[in-house]
Amino acid sequence: MELKQYWLIVKRRLLLIVLIMTVSCxxxxxxxxxxxxxxxxxxxxxxxxxxxxxxxxxxxIDVGSINSTIGLIKTYKEIIKTPRMMKIVVKDYxxxxxxxxxxxxxxxxxxxxxxxxxxxxxxDISYEKAANIANAVAVVFQKTIPELMKVDNVSVLDKADxxxxxxxxxxxxxxxxxxxxxxxxxxxxxxxxxxDYLDDTVKTEEDIELLLGVPVLASIPRFKEMDNSxxxxxxxxxxxxxxDSHVSFDS
Numbered sequence: 001m002e003l004k005q006y007w008l009i010v011k012r013r014l015l016l017i018v019l020i021m022t023v024s025c026x027x028x029x030x031x032x033x034x035x036x037x038x039x040x041x042x043x044x045x046x047x048x049x050x051x052x053x054x055x056x057x058x059x060x061i062d063v064g065s066i067n068s069t070i071g072l073i074k075t076y077k078e079i080i081k082t083p084r085m086m087k088i089v090v091k092d093y094x095x096x097x098x099x100x101x102x103x104x105x106x107x108x109x110x111x112x113x114x115x116x117x118x119x120x121x122x123x124d125i126s127y128e129k130a131a132n133i134a135n136a137v138a139v140v141f142q143k144t145i146p147e148l149m150k151v152d153n154v155s156v157l158d159k160a161d162x163x164x165x166x167x168x169x170x171x172x173x174x175x176x177x178x179x180x181x182x183x184x185x186x187x188x189x190x191x192x193x194x195x196d197y198l199d200d201t202v203k204t205e206e207d208i209e210l211l212l213g214v215p216v217l218a219s220i221p222r223f224k225e226m227d228n229s230x231x232x233x234x235x236x237x238x239x240x241x242x243x244d245s246h247v248s249f250d251s
Contacts, residue, residue: 005206009196010189017188024184025177032176038168039123042131042160044138046118048073049153069116069153076118077109079148080141088144093136096129106130107137117157123169131160 010017048069079085086100086107098106108121120137124130138156146152202208205216 010192013188013192013195017185017192020188020191021181021184024180024187028180029173029177032171032173036171037125039125039170040127040130040166041121041123041169042127042134042162042166043119043121044131044134044156044160045112045158046120046138046142047155047157048076048116048118049155070111070114073111073116073118076141076145076154077111079145080109080120080137081107085137085141085144089133089136089140092140093132096133096136098133103133103137106133127164127166128162131162131164135159135162 086103122130122134142154145154
């Protein structure tokens, strides 16, 4: 199928495609702006230092190995989101009014560009609550890790400020509408090709040539009543022959 034929298929179903795109974009836009609950994110940062006990560095451990510390962060990232750790947060901070399972869903942990810095991020419908949760998880993890891992090498680098004003990070209405536009466009074009594939009626001269394999010698154009009335108004017919009339020629 040539490119021109593809365009003709799309052109025949252009109204359907535009309708699908309009409905999709309006629906997503209205939902994003008026019905979707805004989500805020706050972060607290931890730094994983060299191995140390309560008094001095342990000389038996290679304290200069940064790669070893970065590898340990992967273990810490998994420990933070365990039910055991979240239950301690809920117990120590009852004012947060959340369950440990809700905390697991709200908290995400990442390392900053393969460094010794860990970021504890929390999403909530309130930035103040998200900041309090992030700070609570950071403090509890710092206090718990010496007992759990027998090393004291985690410090709170930066806490989130609950009093700061931050805009919501979700929903991103413009991005949602742009995604809806592209998906609805592909959906509309796909439906157009599907309808054209299922339609086996003959509509054009090209369809006849493809169906019969012979060229079209002549065709009768579609004649509308409006064209007839327009012709009557612009060029009225004159009687040429008949009773009580003579033959006449118009020059």
